[in-house]
Amino acid sequence: MKVNGLLVTLSINSFDDDYKGIYTSANGKLQAFTSIKKDVQGDLLLFRESKKPPLLAKDFLKVLMLNKKKNLYY
Numbered sequence: 001m002k003v004n005g006l007l008v009t010l011s012i013n014s015f016d017d018d019y020k021g022i023y024t025s026a027n028g029k030l031q032a033f034t035s036i037k038k039d040v041q042g043d044l045l046l047f048r049e050s051k052k053p054p055l056l057a058k059d060f061l062k063v064l065m066l067n068k069k070k071n072l073y074y
Contacts, residue, residue, distance in 0.1 A: 003044060004068045010061070021054025022046070024074060033074065036063050046074040
């Protein structure tokens with residue numbers, strides 16, 4: 001997914017006060033993404049680590065805005 005496309009989608013559907021995190025479904029359960037970082041090609045990786053809190057919206061959006069032309073993988 002292109003980061004710029006995700007930013008457009010998120011800006012249209014802005015977060016409300018009940019934001020809890022960014023989740024994926026694995027084995028029938030919701031799993032929170034906890035981190036985002038660049039890989040060796042400079043693309044972004046969204047991933048989860050056990051015993052870490054969900055990724056904050058402000059941190060997620062900040063990384064996306066700084067990397068608009070990159071791809072995002074999860």
